[in-house]
Amino acid sequence: MSTFILPVGPQHPALKEPTSFRFMVDGETVVDADLRLGYNHRGIEKGCEERTYIQDLYLLERVCGICSNVHMTVFAQGVEKLMGIEPPKRGLFIRCLMGELERVHSHLLWLGVAGHEVGFDTFFMYTWRDREIVEDILEMISGNRVNYGMQTFGGVRRDLDEMQIKKALDGIAALKARTPYYLNIGASEPTLVARIAGVGVLPKAKALELNAAGPTTRASGVDFDVRKDDPYAGFGEHIPFNIVTDEGGDVLARVVVRAKELMESYNICEYILKNLPAGDIRVKAPRKVPEGEVVSRAEAQRGECIHYIRSNGTDKPDRVKVRAPTLANWPATLYMLRGGYVADIPIVMAAIDPCLSCTDRMAIITDPKGNEKVWNWETLRQYGIDFYRKRGIKL
Amino acid sequence: MTFEEIKKILEDNLKGKIKELINPFPRRMTLWVDKADALETCKVLKEKAGFYHLSTITGRDTGDKLEALYHFAQNGMSLTLRLQTDKSNPTLSTTIAVYPGAIFYEREVHDLVGINFEGHPDMRPLVLPEDWPQGVYPLRKDWHYNREKGAIE
Numbered sequence: 001m002s003t004f005i006l007p008v009g010p011q012h013p014a015l016k017e018p019t020s021f022r023f024m025v026d027g028e029t030v031v032d033a034d035l036r037l038g039y040n041h042r043g044i045e046k047g048c049e050e051r052t053y054i055q056d057l058y059l060l061e062r063v064c065g066i067c068s069n070v071h072m073t074v075f076a077q078g079v080e081k082l083m084g085i086e087p088p089k090r091g092l093f094i095r096c097l098m099g100e101l102e103r104v105h106s107h108l109l110w111l112g113v114a115g116h117e118v119g120f121d122t123f124f125m126y127t128w129r130d131r132e133i134v135e136d137i138l139e140m141i142s143g144n145r146v147n148y149g150m151q152t153f154g155g156v157r158r159d160l161d162e163m164q165i166k167k168a169l170d171g172i173a174a175l176k177a178r179t180p181y182y183l184n185i186g187a188s189e190p191t192l193v194a195r196i197a198g199v200g201v202l203p204k205a206k207a208l209e210l211n212a213a214g215p216t217t218r219a220s221g222v223d224f225d226v227r228k229d230d231p232y233a234g235f236g237e238h239i240p241f242n243i244v245t246d247e248g249g250d251v252l253a254r255v256v257v258r259a260k261e262l263m264e265s266y267n268i269c270e271y272i273l274k275n276l277p278a279g280d281i282r283v284k285a286p287r288k289v290p291e292g293e294v295v296s297r298a299e300a301q302r303g304e305c306i307h308y309i310r311s312n313g314t315d316k317p318d319r320v321k322v323r324a325p326t327l328a329n330w331p332a333t334l335y336m337l338r339g340g341y342v343a344d345i346p347i348v349m350a351a352i353d354p355c356l357s358c359t360d361r362m363a364i365i366t367d368p369k370g371n372e373k374v375w376n377w378e379t380l381r382q383y384g385i386d387f388y389r390k391r392g393i394k395l
Numbered sequence: 396m397t398f399e400e401i402k403k404i405l406e407d408n409l410k411g412k413i414k415e416l417i418n419p420f421p422r423r424m425t426l427w428v429d430k431a432d433a434l435e436t437c438k439v440l441k442e443k444a445g446f447y448h449l450s451t452i453t454g455r456d457t458g459d460k461l462e463a464l465y466h467f468a469q470n471g472m473s474l475t476l477r478l479q480t481d482k483s484n485p486t487l488s489t490t491i492a493v494y495p496g497a498i499f500y501e502r503e504v505h506d507l508v509g510i511n512f513e514g515h516p517d518m519r520p521l522v523l524p525e526d527w528p529q530g531v532y533p534l535r536k537d538w539h540y541n542r543e544k545g546a547i548e
Binding site: 035036037038041043045046050081208209210211212224228229230292293294295297304306308310319321323327328330331 | 422425451453466470520524533
C-alpha cells in the first residue's frame, strides 16, 4: 500500500496558535511526520533590541497568554543578575507563588482539553469549573486573569495582605480537596485509560536524546526540573517540594504527572502563603544595565523556559533570545506520532500541551490524485472518538 | 558536578583547544572553542562532562562576526558553548549527530541569523515564510524593521 500525505494545519493542529504538519500515512497508521512553524512569528526578539528593558519586560510577557508570568520571571531574574541586585525574600516568595498559581491554572486547563480531545467533555466541564477558583485568586492578587504584570526588576509589583492570604488559602484548600478525584479518573477510569494508555509512547532514552522538557520528559522517567536543577527565586533553599515522575512514557503517564504536579503546586502555594516573610517586596533597580551576558532559566508549566540576555551598557539590550518549552518538545512529539493511529493525533499533540492558537480549521487530503476530502479539526476529533467507539471504547 | 570538576574534565579532554572557560555566575559557565573543534567539544560535553540536555542555540551578530551560543544543561550547571564564524562565509558544522534535539534550533538560527550548518539534512526555513527574500537575515544588526505606513495616519 502506498503512503498518502495528510496536511494538518496551519490552522489549529491542537490547541492555540497556528502550526502546520505533514503526516505521511499508510492506511490508519502515521508513518512519518514533518513540521512547519512560524505562522505566529512576531519578531519579539528583534523588538526587544529596539526597546528599553522595562518595555521588554511587558513585551516578553506577551510571548504567551498561558505562561505569561514565567517569561516575565525569567527575563526579570536574568536582568537582575546583570544589574547585580537581589530581590528581598518576600518578593521572591510572591514570585514563586505566582509561578505556581500559573502552573495550577495551566494544568487544570490542560486536563480539561485532554478530556475534550478524547471526547470526555464531563471531565472538561469539571476541571474548567475548578480552574475558575485559581483564576479568581490570580485576579485578586494581580487584578488580571491573564498577563498579571506582577514581576519587575528587583522584585514584584504587588503585595498580599492578610485578607488576600486567607482567601487564597481557602481557594487552594477547595482545589486540594477536588484534585484527587481527577487523578483517580485520569489514572483508573477504564474507558479513559483505554484511550490514553500506550498511546504516544516516548521511551526514557528518546526523551533524553531528543532533549524534551517539562511534564513530557518527566512522564518518561527523567527527573529534569529547573526548580531543582537550577533553583531560582525561593526554590531550593527556602521552599520544599517534590518532583513528580512516572515511568510510563505514554499519554496516561502525562495525565498522571500533571495531576500529581497539581497536588505539589498546592503544597508549595500553601507553604508560601503560611510562611510569607515580612519586609519589602522589591528593591530599586537602575535604568541602565552594565555590559554582560546571562542565561536565565525557569520551569514553566510546559517545561524549561530559557532566555539569553546580552547587555551593552545602555538602557536597551543588545540581544534577547527566548526559547519557550514547546519548541523543545516538537522533536519528541514527531517521534511519538510515528507508528500511531490517525485517530490518536489530537490527543498525542495535546499531550505535550503545545502553545498554538485555535482557529478550528484543518484540511485533510486522503488521495493525492485530487480526490480531496477536507476536514476541519472538529471532524478529526469526532473521527477519533468514533474510531474508538466502534472498538467498544465509549466515553 | 561543580565548576572545578567540569573544568578539570574539559581541560583533560580538550588540551590546548579552550580559548576561554569562565564561571561568571553561580551554576553558569561559558566555554569558548574554535569552530573546527565544535563536534569534538560536543562529544566531550555529552559523554564525559554529563551535559545531556541541549536547551537551545542562540545566534548573535557581534558586528564583524556571527556567533552561535549552545546552551547545555545538567543538574546544577548550565554551560554556554561559544562558537564564532566569519560573516563572509558563515558556516558551522552541525551537531545533530551528537545532540539530535538540535535539529530545529539549527534551522531557526539559519533562518534568523544566516549561519549555515554543514551536514544538516534539512535547511528549509522553519520560522520565516517561504517568500522571504534570500540572504536577508532579520536578527543581524544591519536589518531594521520599517513599519509600512497605514492608509489612515
